[in-house]
Amino acid sequence: MKKRFWAPFIITLTLGTLVSAALRPERTQTPPAGYPIGGTVADFKLKNVDGSVISLSNYKDKKGVIVVFTSNHCPFSKVYEERIIGLDKKYAAQGFPVLAINSNDAGDYEENSFDNMKKRAQEKGYSFPYLQDETQAVAKAFGATRTPHVFILRNDGSKFTVQYIGTIDDNYQDPAGVTKRYVEDAVSNILMGKPVVVTQTKAVGCAIGWKDA
């Protein structure tokens, strides 16, 4: 008797789920919404290439963090690699280090395996952590869609807030041809206690391939 009572509810629920799944528009690669400018970043914890585990809360004594979603395989990441190393060199000493995250599926590109990440960080002498976002949960939380994709976080005391989302500068092909240094301008302003002027930019990059897509 009890079973019979619940059956219609269970059937309705199951059908409802099926129907809503079927009606969902077919856009498997829809970019995640992510944090808006000014949004508070939830703490996360990821494995670093040196074997340690790093969380955002490790940075609570810093003025901010330059979070860079990057990858081993992507030509855009490769051409920006030296510039990313340069950002850490310039700003880590001022309390604003780089934190690199690889959210790519190593199944798509073997170059992004944890072993290859370790190699890359060693070869290039990364002075900053290079974290593996294996479940891609961090990329999704941020709304990172491509590599490289930069998020500048300001430490507001009790929380980290997003102050800039976008590209490093305005010329991926030629560092000598750069006229606008978006990330440097943003970090400099934050360090001076000023608001960031250009808060969002776009750039062409390699799509982060979602594992469930």
Next chain:
Amino acid sequence: MIKCIRLLGAWLFLGHQVVQAQEVSVVKWKEIQNILSQSSDTTYIVNFWATWCKPCVAELPHFEEVQKNYKDRNVKVIMVSMDFAKDLTARVIPFVSQHQLTGKVWLLNEPDANNWINKISTEWSGAIPATLIVNNQKKKKVFFEQKLDYDRLVKELSDFL
């Protein structure tokens, strides 16, 4: 005799395709802008790809097929490569002939992408593959930041024809 002419025609046609396959024009934003602002009843499929982008390469044959099957229906396919301009001769041209791409291939040499991504679509984050389908006379435009296949392209095109 007719067979002979047919063969000759086929040979000329194939020959022409081979020539086309080896042509990759390096373009500036202006050329893309011309496509976006043209007023004829032509439906343009503009795909953004790169030789090193696996999902992009995987969908290339679908775009080739659409281009072949729809060329008499005012549909033009333009494959816009985001490869670096310095890789044109060493990488892009060999790739295009190796994959026997017969469609129009452009290499867009405009490194300040922040200036033009939103002009393609404000929905575009900048990740590739990405595809724009546009017909100005019909005032229709649709954009995808995702992989597409032949069936999906045909389905989307049906709204434009």
